[in-house]
Amino acid sequence: GEAVPAAQKSSWTSFLKSLASFSGDLSSMTAPPFILSPTSLTEFPAYWCERPELFAAIADGKTDEARSLAVLKWFISTLKGQYTSRNESMGSEKKPLNPVLGELFYGTWPSNSARGGETTLVVEQVSHHPPITAYRIANNAKGIVLTGHNAQKTSFSGGSIIVKQVGHAVLTVSLPSGETEEYLITLPRLRIDGLWYGSPYIELAETSYIQSSSGWLSTIEYKGKGYFSGKSHSFKATVTPPAHVSVTPHVIEGTWHTTSKDAQTAATFHDVTTAKEEVTVVPIDQQSEWESRRLWHGVAKGIREGDFESAAKDKSRIENEQRQRRKDEAAAGTMWELKHFTHIDSDPVYERLGKLFKANPATEDGYVYQNNGPHS
Numbered sequence: 001g002e003a004v005p006a007a008q009k010s011s012w013t014s015f016l017k018s019l020a021s022f023s024g025d026l027s028s029m030t031a032p033p034f035i036l037s038p039t040s041l042t043e044f045p046a047y048w049c050e051r052p053e054l055f056a057a058i059a060d061g062k063t064d065e066a067r068s069l070a071v072l073k074w075f076i077s078t079l080k081g082q083y084t085s086r087n088e089s090m091g092s093e094k095k096p097l098n099p100v101l102g103e104l105f106y107g108t109w110p111s112n113s114a115r116g117g118e119t120t121l122v123v124e125q126v127s128h129h130p131p132i133t134a135y136r137i138a139n140n141a142k143g144i145v146l147t148g149h150n151a152q153k154t155s156f157s158g159g160s161i162i163v164k165q166v167g168h169a170v171l172t173v174s175l176p177s178g179e180t181e182e183y184l185i186t187l188p189r190l191r192i193d194g195l196w197y198g199s200p201y202i203e204l205a206e207t208s209y210i211q212s213s214s215g216w217l218s219t220i221e222y223k224g225k226g227y228f229s230g231k232s233h234s235f236k237a238t239v240t241p242p243a244h245v246s247v248t249p250h251v252i253e254g255t256w257h258t259t260s261k262d263a264q265t266a267a268t269f270h271d272v273t274t275a276k277e278e279v280t281v282v283p284i285d286q287q288s289e290w291e292s293r294r295l296w297h298g299v300a301k302g303i304r305e306g307d308f309e310s311a312a313k314d315k316s317r318i319e320n321e322q323r324q325r326r327k328d329e330a331a332a333g334t335m336w337e338l339k340h341f342t343h344i345d346s347d348p349v350y351e352r353l354g355k356l357f358k359a360n361p362a363t364e365d366g367y368v369y370q371n372n373g374p375h376s
């Protein structure tokens with residue numbers, strides 16, 4: 001394809017061949033330079049809050065029904081950033097930098113009247129092999145907190161990469177009554193198409209759920225071209241009431257990267273054709289060595305400037321340091337200690353709320369935030 005530079009055609013072909021016979025951790029595979037992104041996966045959780053007012057607005061819902069719809073609206077509005085923004089900024093999906101264990105990413109979205117206060121982001125790479133990223137986003141003024149972790153199981157089928165997302169997120173809303181409402185959020189499956197032509201892009205597939213502790217459940221079905229609306233990036237969400245409430249379910253249909261409508265009233269439900277707001281991050285000279293943009297600075301610079309030799313050299317330096325650290329730990333009989341999260345074998349919120357919609361698997365592990373972020 002045209003997207004592949006002439007000099008990298010054969011290395012792209014052999015990359016695709018090894019993909020086809022590969023199963024496990026894609027992130028550790030060596031890919032040709034043209035497909036490399038200068039951004040680490042630890043930055044990806046920021047996508048959850050690029051529309052901070054939609055995140056804040058969840059707290060303004062007066063009923064559990066209104067809040068469930070606000071959570072769904074915020075969630076759907078993050079998908080464009082999560083799954084199409086690399087295509088917009090770099091021409092196609094690219095291979096992100098594979099975070100090291102303990103890598104950190106901090107950010108904020110400033111306060112304004114609609115948001116009520118600052119929104120803060122703390123991300124930590126909690127496992128390197130397999131890659132697992134834990135994150136926490138909070139708007140304290142509004143009493144809204146999102147905590148989650150992300151891993152991927154990948155396979156290759158019919159020329160596409162299939163990515164099963166492992167992990168989940170929990171959103172909590174502190175209500176004026178003093179009670180806490182919880183939402184368990186599961187994640188969609190991804191298909192990465194366009195590989196043959198060297199211009200990969202993501203389509204979402206199957207179903208994800210948002211289960212509220214109030215009993216409201218959003219079931220979100222994802223379809224690509226040739227399915228229910230015929231358009232790529234289509235979805236249909238059904239928002240159903242708790243068993244004891246007789247309210248007609250809401251049905252929302254549209255394309256997640258543009259707009260959607262309430263099927264009954266024809267009113268616009270979400271609209272992401274307007275500008276989003278990227279996370280604010282302090283300059284790298286004010287960052288610690290473990291912070292993503294400082295850690296990967298040399299590699300990212302090489303990738304951006306097309307100096308792949310210096311990018312590869314700096315990447316090797318980082319990887320060798322990591323290997324040495326693991327060896328030293330093994331020799332000393334110590335283990336790397338996480339900074340902001342502790343691992344739990346079973347997330348009680350997942351277990352409790354997952355039962356209500358028969359989540360598969362029935363239990364999942366989790367990472368609990370230690371309330372020790374860099375923000376006040």
Ligand code: 0T9
Pocket residue numbers: 026027031035044045047082083093094095096150152161163165192200
């Ligand atoms: C959580 C998101 C996730 C991370 C990325 C699959 C993928 C790594 C995980 C799931 C975010 O909330 C949403 C968006 C994009 C996902 C990435 C897309 C991608 O291609 C990578 C994998 C590991 C690759 O780099 C595959 C090889 C590459 C050549 C294809 C572009």
